[in-house]
Amino acid sequence: MKYSDDYTNDKFKRRAISVEEAQKRVMEHVRPGITEIVPLPEAQGRFLAEPLHAPHPYPHFRRSGMDGYAVVSADTKNCKDDETVWLRVVDEIPCGYVSDRLITSGLAARIMTGAQVPEGADAVVMLEATRLREEAGDVYVGLKKIVEPGNNITPVGYELQEGELLLEKGTRLGAGEISVLATFGIHSVPVIRKPRVAVISTGSELLSVDEPLQPGRIRNSNSFMLAVQIREAGGEPYIFGSVPDDVKAAGRVVMDALQNFDYVVTSGGVSVGDYDIMGDLVRQEGVDLLFNKITMRPGSVTTAAVINGGLLFALSGNPGACFVGCELLLRPVIRTMLGAPQPFLPRWQVLLGADYNRVNNYTRFVRARTEIRDGRVYAVPAAVDESSVMISIKDSDCLIVIPPGTGQLEEADKIEIIKLEGGGWS
Structure with missing residues (x-):
């Protein structure tokens, strides 16, 4: 399905869609994963490409x-x-x-x-x-x-009989799963090849991480943040560095990446300013624009498009928005390609850990940290949660979901959170 006709060439007139609709549109373009065989020691964190069954009973003797x-x-x-x-x-x-x-x-x-x-x-x-x-x-x-x-x-076969299911297709292989495979002598493991994701940052203001600071310029941190998020999702990131604010130059880099990688993700250049080159790039001839605005904060200008069959994610340059856009859109695409049965991050019902009074017309995803109080789970909003703020990302293990139009929320109110991967409790 083409969505380009929904939009005008005036990038100030975007039509916002819901997060759920945006996720649905990108999911329509997920490519099926390719199976490869890897040695058991290299199988950690990989996703099984097919179900595996017990080749013998376990234990095989009394x-x-x-x-x-x-x-x-x-x-x-x-x-x-x-x-x-x-x-x-x-x-x-x-x-x-x-x-x-x-x-x-x-x-x-x-x-x-x-x-x-x-x-x-x-x-x-x-x-x-x-x-x-x-x-x-x-x-x-x-x-x-x-x-x-x-x-x-x-007795023989107390844990598993011969032919019983060992591990389901789509299982992510951790310590327990690796132990099971080793126990049954499965030393060559069929897994889905890791999706290869090109990571490109845009903006003439960006410095590489090893450059000294300069007036008016910042270091390119988004690329490294996105690379970690991609790895956690199961993908293999390739950092291209940054490209200047030039539509033709950016277009050449993006087009080359789309031909050689499964997905391309960019940060920056998607707003409405004179130098927001990704907003211009996705409106060019032959581009199937999936969306260029989502009813969410941060990251309302998050954009996705299909170019020559390749899927492009253009995320905000603001680190908070970039982080949320990757978790909500790119991560489930990677997980779906890998065959994961639950590609989306889990949602929990918990209690609010502090008063929250910020009201929005869009759904807000608030960075927060879970903690246990008297046996109950609370989510404490980050003290500073602006889209441009980077520091609070490291202190967050979940996103509080604040529906549009929600009024004053008080401590201990019931809320919904999205649990981030790897987040623990303090």
Whole structure:
């Protein structure tokens, strides 16, 4: 679907759409992810390209759950009224050793936790419940309590049977998932290739991070912030640096990036000033403009367009707006391409941690920090949450969602937040 006809060439006359509609429009252009095979040590943080099933049961042998003695449970039926039953110890079984002794009535085998239970034994008695004696060169173990069949033995397939689902398609592989794959010998893992995202900042005022400060100029911090956000989403960022306020120069860089990367994200140049080059670029012939204004603060001028089949995100140069635009729009696109079952950040119902009285006609996404008070979750708004403010981003682990027209909010009011990835509780 083309949305370009919704707009006029006068960039001061934008038609704002909702965040939800903007997300819907960019999602229509998500490209299917490409499968690649990576070695297990390189699979951390990657997304599975297909479901994986257990190639064998786990455990694949009867496993002792205790240090103790493997016995025939029927031998213990006479352990009553403090009567001790004595069994001759015929083997010692450490982990990794498979006994060739058959345990029959009157016999026992010393066994370690995790070792394979010998044939014939149907229970393991914990070491602390036994005592030993020697007689005629043989060792005997004494038991004083009745044990049931299967006691302290983990049966074959207790955790998973052969063919059962191990991990679903779209699972992000963390420590637990990697452990599961290693346990089942899955050393080559099918994953979705990381989306490659070009990161471009616009503005003649930008300095590189290693340049000394100059009057009227600032360092290009947005590119590095966006690169981290892209990595956290599962993508692979490529920082192009900054381009000056020149539509033709910016256009050449963007067009080249669109041909070689899955997505392109820019920061800056989307407002309504004389030097806001991205606003002009997306109105050129052959560009399918998806939107150039969203009913949200910060970042109302966030823009997206399709150029030659490639998806371009043009975010505000203000760091707060740039950060929010990436989380709400680029992140779910990356996650969807990776096959994640839940591409959007989770939304929670919590309590407001401090009074908030800022009223807007648009939905406001307020940087905030969650904390626990008396067992309940509160979100405390950042003291300074202006679009141009950068410092409070580092102190935030969520975004408070303030619907349009909301009046005075007081501490402990119920609110909705969007939980940012990696954010914890103080």
